[in-house]
Amino acid sequence: MWYGVYNVLLIIGFPFILCALLLKKRCRSGLLQRIGWIVPQGWGSQDHVLWVHAVSLGEVATIVPFVKTFHQRYPTTRIVVSTITETGREAVEQRLAGIATHCYLPLDYPWIVNRFIHALNPIGFLVVETELWPNLLRELSRRGVPSVILNGRLSSRSFLRYRWIRPFMCQVLSTVSLGLLQSVRDEQRFLELGASPDRMRHTGNMKFDLTMNGAHTSRPLIHRSTFGLSEDERLFIAGSTHPVEEEILLESYCAVSRAFPNVVLVLAPRHIERSDALAETVRSFGFPVVRRSRLPETGHQETVGPRVIILDTRGELAHAYGLAYMAFVGGTLVPVGGHNLLEPAAWGKPVCFGPHTDHCQEIADLLVESGGGIRVNNGQGLTETLMKGMQSQDWVSQMGLLVRKVIDDNQGVVERNVSMVEQVISFDEPRPPEEKRSGHS
Structure with missing residues (x-):
């Protein structure tokens, strides 16, 4: 019954879903593939194919060490x-060149997912965090293909929504072979939705292991000269920021730059397509704006004194944190839920964040408990923290050591998850096409 209702709603909603995808610029690419007009051809006929789904940039970054580890162990697996x-x-x-092939996830209509699964013929399906697509998971289960939730989590908002349809979620989760979850809280939430206790495991957050794979173990790939900084200037980097939050940050920077004019603010908006609007906001506060994308290769530019650099490029934020004196992670002063607190922590930088950390609650708590993370309730709290940091370099250095220890103490998640996945997915031989078809009948 539940699947029937779900599919009727999908059919009724198709025009609206299509319009929504067309209106979102970042979701337009691959639309023909997503609606099943184009499907991968010949990928699964002879090869082992391991299918991994990661929604966007953040999820892809998380799985890079995992995918590389699997590739080293099973080089013949596609x-x-x-x-x-x-x-x-x-x-x-960019990050998995020569290791993985990309495709867009099909929309969750039975006839579309059937075509994709038929084309890929995967030996296993791994979904990162919480992308629970009922028809896709059910069809994989019907064909005997194990599905694993990797680095799984459930935000409070998602959990409350799913509780309204708990009978349906119980059916969906019954098609999942294994859940490898970030925290005890996430494990408890999956169990409350009806997941089998035998299939849910709290293994930790794979983001702790990003630093073990070259991301932060050497010098940053960008340098102070990239931003045109003088020797005595200090960078305060605010990453993955959102509207309203940026105004709070700029108000704090107004106060800090008056007392410490050698502080330069870097704003890295969560969505770089907002950079033009953000530049206007910065100018309204009276600060010169420097666009990272328009800096010459040498980084030399004529603007000096208090200024705001907008990091309007992709893939540089994680390394830019290595140049920071102090850092702030966005989506936390506004009710978004927070982004990756570990990126600046991996460089041994004090991490400031707001009260809205539902998406990264366990990590936020660990950082605060260690003494190296600073949770601020509002702009005034942020200003006071920045002032304290600018006045005491020793305090900043000590905070950096504490957050780095949190990273070191929580690594090894990728290796645990790889071992668990090996227990449910067979990498001995590829699935023959006839087995796949018979499993569907």
Whole structure:
């Protein structure tokens, strides 16, 4: 019954879904593939194919160490990584070049997912975090293809929504072979939705292991000269920021730059297509604007003194944090839920964030408990924290050591997850096409 209702709603909603995808610039690419007009050809006929789904840039970044580890162990297995957004595609092609092939995730209509599964013939399906597509998971289960939730989590908002349809979610989760979850809280939430206790495991957050794969183990790939900084200037980097939050940050920077004119603010908007609007906001506060994309290769530019650099390029934020004196992670002063707190922590930088950390609650708590993370309730709290940091370099250095220890103490998740996945997916031989077809009948 539940699947019937779900599919009727999908059919009724198709025009609206299509319009929504067309209106979102970052979701337009690959639309013909997503609606099943174009499907991968010949990928699964003879090869082992491991299908990994990661929604966008952040999820792709998380799975890079995992995918690389699998590729080293099973070099003959073809790894296909699907995404929904264009930024996700770019991340796959740049960070997993020569290791994984990209495709876009099909829309969750039975006839579309059937075509994709028939074309890929995967030996296993891994979904990153919480992309639970009922028809896709059910069809994979029917064909005997194991599905694994990798680095799984459930935000409070998603959990409350799913509780309204718990009988349906119980059916959906019954098609999942294994859930490898970020926290005890996530494990409890999946169990409350009806997941089998035998299939849910709290293994930790794979983002802790990003630093073990070259991301932050050496010098940053960009340098102070990239931003045209003088020797005595200090960078305060605010990453993955959102509207309203940016105004709070700029108000704090007004106060800090008056007392410490050698502080330069870097704003890295979560969505770089907002850079033009953000530049106007910055100018309204009276600060000169420097666009990273328009800086010469040498980084030399004539603007000096307090200024705001907008990081309007992709793929540089994680390394830019390595140049920071102090850092702030966005989506936390506004009710978004927070972004990757570990990127600046991996460089040993004090991490400031707001009260809205539902998407990264366990990590936020660990950082605060360590003494190296600073949770601020509002702009005034942020200003006071920045002032304290600018006055005491020793305090900043000590905070950096504490957050780095959190990273070191929580690594090893990728290896645990790889071992668990090996227990449910067979990498001995590829699935023959006739087995796939018979499983569907």
